[in-house]
Amino acid sequence: MAGYDNMPDMELYQPVQIDDALALAARLAERGWLVGGGQDTYGWIKDRAKRPEALIDLNGIESLRGIRETEDGIEIGALTTLTELATNPIVNERYSLLSKAASVVASPQIRNAGTVGGNLVQDVRCWYYRRGLDCYRAGGNLCYADTPEAQNREHAIFEASRCVAVTPSDTGPALVALEAQMVITSANGTRVVPAESFFVGPEINIVKTTVLREGEILTAVRIPAKWANAEFYHEKVADRNVWDFALVSIAGALRIEGGNIVESSIVCGAVQCTPRRLTSVERAIQGQPRNEATATLVAGMASQGASPLNQNGFKIPLMDNLVTKLLTA
Amino acid sequence: MTPRLTRRRFIKSVIFSGAALSTGAGFYLTSAQTRQAGAVERLVSLNINGRTRRVDVMPQETLAYTLRYKLGLTGTKIGCNRGECGSCTVTISDVTHYACSTLTHSVKDKAVMTVEGLRAEDGTLHAVQAAFIAELSPQCGFCTPGQIMSAVALLKTNPRPTRDEARQALSGNLCRCGAYDHYLNGVMRASGQLS
Numbered sequence: 001m002a003g004y005d006n007m008p009d010m011e012l013y014q015p016v017q018i019d020d021a022l023a024l025a026a027r028l029a030e031r032g033w034l035v036g037g038g039q040d041t042y043g044w045i046k047d048r049a050k051r052p053e054a055l056i057d058l059n060g061i062e063s064l065r066g067i068r069e070t071e072d073g074i075e076i077g078a079l080t081t082l083t084e085l086a087t088n089p090i091v092n093e094r095y096s097l098l099s100k101a102a103s104v105v106a107s108p109q110i111r112n113a114g115t116v117g118g119n120l121v122q123d124v125r126c127w128y129y130r131r132g133l134d135c136y137r138a139g140g141n142l143c144y145a146d147t148p149e150a151q152n153r154e155h156a157i158f159e160a161s162r163c164v165a166v167t168p169s170d171t172g173p174a175l176v177a178l179e180a181q182m183v184i185t186s187a188n189g190t191r192v193v194p195a196e197s198f199f200v201g202p203e204i205n206i207v208k209t210t211v212l213r214e215g216e217i218l219t220a221v222r223i224p225a226k227w228a229n230a231e232f233y234h235e236k237v238a239d240r241n242v243w244d245f246a247l248v249s250i251a252g253a254l255r256i257e258g259g260n261i262v263e264s265s266i267v268c269g270a271v272q273c274t275p276r277r278l279t280s281v282e283r284a285i286q287g288q289p290r291n292e293a294t295a296t297l298v299a300g301m302a303s304q305g306a307s308p309l310n311q312n313g314f315k316i317p318l319m320d321n322l323v324t325k326l327l328t329a
Numbered sequence: 330m331t332p333r334l335t336r337r338r339f340i341k342s343v344i345f346s347g348a349a350l351s352t353g354a355g356f357y358l359t360s361a362q363t364r365q366a367g368a369v370e371r372l373v374s375l376n377i378n379g380r381t382r383r384v385d386v387m388p389q390e391t392l393a394y395t396l397r398y399k400l401g402l403t404g405t406k407i408g409c410n411r412g413e414c415g416s417c418t419v420t421i422s423d424v425t426h427y428a429c430s431t432l433t434h435s436v437k438d439k440a441v442m443t444v445e446g447l448r449a450e451d452g453t454l455h456a457v458q459a460a461f462i463a464e465l466s467p468q469c470g471f472c473t474p475g476q477i478m479s480a481v482a483l484l485k486t487n488p489r490p491t492r493d494e495a496r497q498a499l500s501g502n503l504c505r506c507g508a509y510d511h512y513l514n515g516v517m518r519a520s521g522q523l524s
Contacts, residue, residue, distance in 0.1 A: 005394070005410055011368045012388030012434055024367070035432075042391070042430050043411050054365070055389070059435055083424075107501030108479070109427045110412060242500045243413060 007045045011054035018063055018185065018219065024056050026187045026215040032056050034217060036079055036118035039110050044123070049132035064117075064219055067091060073225040075183075078117030078218050083108070085116055085171070095223055097232035097251055101174035104236045107243050117218045120172055120182075120198070121210050124165035124273070125245050126155065136162040136206050146309055154247060157306040157315045158272035161203035164309060166270045170236060172199065173251040173269035176277060178227045183220040184212060192222070199274035209273060227253045227265065231290070233326040236269075237318060246270040248315050250322040254290060261285050261294075266326065268302070268319055278302050281323055295327040369434050376439065377402070378446025386433045393417045393428035396443060404444035404474045408503075415502030418475035419443050425482045425501070444474035447481060457481050460519035461512070468506035475502045480516045489520050 015021040025032060033052035035041050036059070044050040058064060064079040067088050074090060085091055086103035105111055105119060123130075124137070126145050134140030145152045146164045155164040167173075172195070180195040198210055212218060231254040238244035249269035255262050264285060266278040281298050288294040302323045303316040368388065375382045377400060384399050393410070396402040396419070405428050408416035412430035419428045420442045428443075447455035454462070457480045467473040476499060483490055483498035490498065495516040496509075504512065517523040 005407065007389040007391070009387070010389045011365050012432070013368055014434065015367075020367075038432065038435075039412055039430055045389070046410065054368075055432075057432065057435060107412075107415070108498060109415065109418060109425045109501040110430075112424050113426050113430065 005046075007042065008048065008051065010045075010052065012057060013054060014057045014060050016060040016062075018061050018217070021056060021058055021061060021217060022185065022187045022215070024054075025217060028054050028056070029214045034058060037081065037110075037114035038118075039106070039114045040118060040122040044130070047130070047132060049130060058217070070222065073223045073228065076116055076221045076223070078220055079115045082111035082114045082116065082119060082171070086111065094228040095178060095232075097177060097227075097234050097253060098171065098174045098223070100232070100234040101170045101236075101249075101251060104234075104241075105170045110243075116171055116221060119169050120175070120221075121212060121218060122168060124163075124209060125168045126163075126165035127151075129163075129165060136202070137165065139207065148310065150309075151311065152309040153311040153314075154245070154270070155309055155312055156272045157303070157308045157312055157319075158276060159201050159203070159274070160272070160307070161201065161206070163202040163206055163273065165202075165273060167199060167209065167272070167274055168245045168270070169275070170246065170249060170269065173249055173267040173275040174234065175221060175223070176275040177251040177253050177265045177267040178223050179265065181222040181224070182218060183222060184216050185219045186213070186216040190219075195221075196275075196277060201273040227255075230255050233329050235322055235325060237322070248318045248322060250319075250326055251275075252326045256290060259289050260287050261290055262287070266323070268322070271306075271315060271319060278323065280304065285327065290327055292328050295324040298323065298327070373434065373437050375433070375436065375441065377441045378443060379440070384433075388434065390433045391429050392419065392426075392431040392433045392436060392441070395433040396428060396441075402443050402445050406471055406474055408471070413503075414472070414475075415479070416472045416475045418478045418502060420478055420482050423482060423485055425479050427501075442478070442481075444477055447477070455481065457484065457515065457519045461515040464511055464515040464518055464523075466508060466511040466515040468504075468508045468511075472502055472504045472506075476504065476512050480512070480519065483516070484520055489522060490516065492517060 013024050031053040033055050035055050035057045064077045066077050068075045082102045082105050086099050091099045128144035129135050129137050145155050156166050176195045182193045182198040184191050233252045236246045236249040238246050246269050252266040254264045264282045268276045281301050284298045303319045306316050371385050373386050393407050396405045406416040408414035410429045412427045417428040418425050422439050457477050479499050479502050495513050
């Protein structure tokens with residue numbers, strides 16, 4: 001790929017009020033591009049794989065920052081950086097699952113700039129797509145990652161529909177496990193969407209990974225008190241500890257009473273286009289203790305129904321082993 | 330003392346004259362164009378290494394570009410230009426950022442520090458710089474300015490880090506010579522934990 005040092009000429013808007021940002025987003029629609037930390041943005045534009053006419057830099061909007069306590073849990077502004085999320089005392093104390101997930105994103109510098117909103121709405125990392133090829137996700141009619149000689153070690157083992165890219169987000173699975181609510185604002189008002197239905201797979205929308213429509217901005221994430229101080233387990237398996245995206249990640253929250261698991265919420269990242277909730281495992285471990293025997297009971301259950309591509313069959317045992325680690329940790 | 334014409338000085342003077350030309354041309358172009366209502370002003374004040382600099386900045390310009398090609402601060406290196414190597418690391422309000430992945434317009438009211446700003450008025454090197462020299466930390470040296478900035482930011486918040494904390498703090502800076510342990514030795518020396 002040609003190495004471009006600079007981005008092409010664009011307009012830049014730096015609104016300081018959310019209303020101004022919403023008006024701009026509505027007016028510019030698909031010609032505009034919302035920028036939080038920008039860590040997913042600039043690569044696209046430098047590579048000329050995406051060509052927005054204007055950037056809407058949201059960083060000046062103070063109301064989108066910070067972590068607040070609410071009646072039922074906490075609310076995290078979408079522009080809160082991943083470093084803040086990883087080090088915030090409230091998040092660390094009550095929802096350490098999320099702070100752990102935020103602390104393993106990319107590199108320190110990227111976490112200093114990258115925001116939780118951006119981490120959730122970032123585009124997929126399939127390199128064929130990011131190279132600017134005319135694949136399904138880019139509006140074309142073929143998938144370069146699902147051919148006999150394609151390099152698809154990182155791709156999906158579930159729910160592929162033409163596109164086989166996976167969700168790259170580390171905070172996404174953690175927020176689905178914590179049953180978070182996404183606050184989406186537009187010029188027409190605000191809607192609140194459960195984290196699980198915030199992400200959409202290619203069978204529903206092949207060009208977008210979330211339910212966000214043109215003119216809408218993800219303004220905050222609400223985490224209910226339900227899973228506060230539960231037992232958590234998070235692990236991200238990647239080729240490198242820094243920068244890399246997960247090969248498979250797992251985020252789990254468990255409520256244990258009288259030695260048995262009464263409720264659980266377990267989610268895998270990087271196995272399909274959306275965070276995958278392991279409902280069959282959750283049901284099977286209910287009422288069981290968190291131990292080796294329970295792990296044996298549900299062995300292989302997480303990966304049931306997986307259909308691997310040529311090079312990602314290893315994700316099946318990896319996923320099952322992560323469930324075992326979660327139950328025996 | 331007459332300043333010798335070194336290779337570095339020569340390159341810098343070429344950059345400066347180029348910057349002067351392009352700034353003039355850019356200024357002419359913007360005044361000729363009609364700027365979209367509400368879009369950013371190109372002429373901005375930046376706070377770089379404690380000095381206020383007036384610069385003509387394109388809307389899409391990255392901080393690494395401004396530093397190197399408009400201000401002649403070539404200590405900040407551009408390696409990958411994609412936020413994947415760390416050689417362009419600078420601090421913005423004492424927090425490390427990749428200058429290649431930062432819009433210059435987003436740092437208008439913030440204090441930017443590059444490797445050039447660490448030296449004291451009298452030329453004394455920063456403790457991290459001195460320690461990196463004492464420990465022979467760099468091999469080829471290309472990633473060194475970034476490693477220094479990450480180490481400086483770490484010591485500001487954590488003056489006596491453990492080796493593991495230092496490893497974490499420098500984990501966003503690649504060194505293709507593989508001199509990682511030498512850099513960590515440097516951080517330990519700079520924090521007075523290695524004599």
